[in-house]
Amino acid sequence: MGDEIPYPAGTRRYEPDDAPAVLAIALEAVATGELAGVSRHDLEYANARLAHDPAMCAVALEDGAIVGYVVPRHDELLVLRAARRRGHGTRLLQPARAIARRQGLPWFRAWVPTDPTSAGTAFAQAMGAAYHSSQWLMRLAADRPVPGPAFADALVVRWMEPGPDDERFVDVANESFADHPTPIRLSISELRHVHSRPEFDPRTILVVAEAAAPERLVGFSRVDRYDGDDGRPVGEVRILGVRPEARGRGIGRELLRWSITELRARGAGEVVLTVEGANDRALGLYEGTGFVSEVEWPHWVLPLD
Numbered sequence: 001m002g003d004e005i006p007y008p009a010g011t012r013r014y015e016p017d018d019a020p021a022v023l024a025i026a027l028e029a030v031a032t033g034e035l036a037g038v039s040r041h042d043l044e045y046a047n048a049r050l051a052h053d054p055a056m057c058a059v060a061l062e063d064g065a066i067v068g069y070v071v072p073r074h075d076e077l078l079v080l081r082a083a084r085r086r087g088h089g090t091r092l093l094q095p096a097r098a099i100a101r102r103q104g105l106p107w108f109r110a111w112v113p114t115d116p117t118s119a120g121t122a123f124a125q126a127m128g129a130a131y132h133s134s135q136w137l138m139r140l141a142a143d144r145p146v147p148g149p150a151f152a153d154a155l156v157v158r159w160m161e162p163g164p165d166d167e168r169f170v171d172v173a174n175e176s177f178a179d180h181p182t183p184i185r186l187s188i189s190e191l192r193h194v195h196s197r198p199e200f201d202p203r204t205i206l207v208v209a210e211a212a213a214p215e216r217l218v219g220f221s222r223v224d225r226y227d228g229d230d231g232r233p234v235g236e237v238r239i240l241g242v243r244p245e246a247r248g249r250g251i252g253r254e255l256l257r258w259s260i261t262e263l264r265a266r267g268a269g270e271v272v273l274t275v276e277g278a279n280d281r282a283l284g285l286y287e288g289t290g291f292v293s294e295v296e297w298p299h300w301v302l303p304l305d
């Protein structure tokens with residue numbers, strides 16, 4: 001595919017060999033507190049996705065070294081502290097907008113740290129961006145009792161089967177998130193890339209269908225258990241969705257209960273998840289289950305034109 005992304009001088013397309021330099025910039029932001037609540041595991045996971053589609057990222061260079069990068073799909077625009085206020089952020093916005101457009105995103109959206117020592121808000125305002133909404137990191141205490149799942153008899157509940165389920169899964173994921181405050185679109189090739197990775201375990205994705213129509217998935221949940229930065233096992237509900245037509249019947253609640261029960265059975269202590277603050281339905285479900293909001297990640301948007 002032709003790559004019509006504009007790269008002003010001092011920027012270029014991401015190359016797979018850039019992965020360590022890009023990860024180092026994100027790790028600096030974690031160390032300085034700008035990226036509060038983000039684990040090394042999350043960053044490595046996001047970093048590995050770039051290999052699948054290098055054109056989803058642009059980097060900024062100074063004396064041949066990478067000092068900044070942007071990944072519109074991940075809401076990330078970051079410049080090394082030592083290289084700030086030299087125009088890298090501004091230059092990266094040009095490819096950022098083009099990449100966002102190519103990916104069908106309605107805007108370029110970026111997370112802006114709340115850390116008062118960070119320049120994020122001043123930069124976003126100077127660029128003409130507007131505050132859009134916040135994502136929250138929520139945490140469930142290890143000792144908070146949560147009932148096990150009890151799916152209705154009319155439902156079939158099973159592990160996702162990579163291959164035969166690929167198209168059905170992309171369909172249920174995209175329809176479940178179509179009316180989300182910040183819609184996402186999953187492609188078959190992205191899904192297959194995630195599934196091709198050595199750490200992928202299909203027994204982390206549960207899918208639900210009506211027993212009367214088992215070919216049409218109506219809901220799903222994906223969990224992840226990993227070692228947190230302090231070495232303790234953490235559980236994460238990575239994504240959970242129910243098709244609009246199947247909502248209001250408790251399927252989301254049972255998927256959440258399944259996710260927590262499964263993660264605890266796998267040794268996770270605390271369970272975390274990320275939720276869009278404007279997503280009242282999800283927020284209510286998570287709060288009602290005992291999750292507590294912990295870190296706010298404000299997101300700002302820039303129009304594409």
Ligand SMILES: CC(C)(COP(=O)(O)OP(=O)(O)OC[C@H]1O[C@@H](n2cnc3c(N)ncnc32)[C@H](O)[C@@H]1OP(=O)(O)O)[C@@H](O)C(=O)NCCC(=O)NCCS
Nearest residue numbers: 077078079084085086087088089090110119120122123126
């Ligand atoms: C935000 C960030 C990407 C800016 O990168 P940068 O390369 O330093 O930005 P630029 O040099 O292009 O700055 C452009 C303009 O933003 C504004 N700005 C940037 N930093 C500022 C600061 N510390 N104080 C006030 N205004 C600032 C200025 O108007 C600046 O123009 P000027 O230098 O001509 O006055 C960088 O500070 C960063 O990585 N912050 C943490 C992550 C983040 O907030 N990302 C989301 C951004 S939407």
